[in-house]
Amino acid sequence: xxxxxxxxxxxxxxxxxxxxxxxxxxxxxxxxxxxxxxxxxxxxxxxxxxxxxxxxxxxxxxxxxxxxxxxxxxxxxxxxxxxxxxxxxxxxxxxxxxxxxxxxxxxxxxxxxxxxxxxxxxxxxxxxxxxxxxxxxxxxxxxxxxxxxxxxxxxxxxxxxxxxxxxxxxxxxxxxxxxxxxxxxxxxxxxxxxxxxxxxxxxxxxxxxxxxxxxxxxx
Numbered sequence: 001x002x003x004x005x006x007x008x009x010x011x012x013x014x015x016x017x018x019x020x021x022x023x024x025x026x027x028x029x030x031x032x033x034x035x036x037x038x039x040x041x042x043x044x045x046x047x048x049x050x051x052x053x054x055x056x057x058x059x060x061x062x063x064x065x066x067x068x069x070x071x072x073x074x075x076x077x078x079x080x081x082x083x084x085x086x087x088x089x090x091x092x093x094x095x096x097x098x099x100x101x102x103x104x105x106x107x108x109x110x111x112x113x114x115x116x117x118x119x120x121x122x123x124x125x126x127x128x129x130x131x132x133x134x135x136x137x138x139x140x141x142x143x144x145x146x147x148x149x150x151x152x153x154x155x156x157x158x159x160x161x162x163x164x165x166x167x168x169x170x171x172x173x174x175x176x177x178x179x180x181x182x183x184x185x186x187x188x189x190x191x192x193x194x195x196x197x198x199x200x201x202x203x204x205x206x207x208x209x210x211x212x213x214x215x216x217x218x219x
Contacts, residue, residue, distance in 0.1 A: 036189065049061040054106060064102045064166040066105070078094065079092040079196070086137075095194060098175075100137065127141065147214060155212045164180070167215060168216040168218070171209055177191045179202055
């Protein structure tokens, strides 16, 4: 009888441990929502750009973030496609489109800007045949464009006050926009579009990534 009780206890303990591990893994993978905090909670002053590119009364930094949220509210499906219009004109998109539509709504036409920069500085880019419709939707090109044409910022996530909603974050093979929401450590969430399996567009991933290659601000 004692042996049976001990066996049941051990099995129950193993099941609980596996369940805890599963919940923790789902949390890390952002399948379980993370609590979000504001700049105010950490006494961080929200950055406001002194430039309003499209003259709509909203500063660039805020405008980019607002338009990114408008874009992801359409719940784009993940698929890599070529568009003769450059910008996707259906319900599909990839990571670069989050950035492109955010900037476009703030008055920055990334398709035109990247195309002009490649034509002027093709030696800087790994582009043999220039194609305006797709070049601005490739992370490898955006790494170069943003590094050379925007404000370069820290990639140290511990300097939480230097990360602001509307900033651009580039990883080795991925790109997104920094959110104005933060995790319990003050590290901001990232608004991005990574795959068709992604549950949320705004995720707490910055601390878990070791492949950050750039952090930029338009103005």
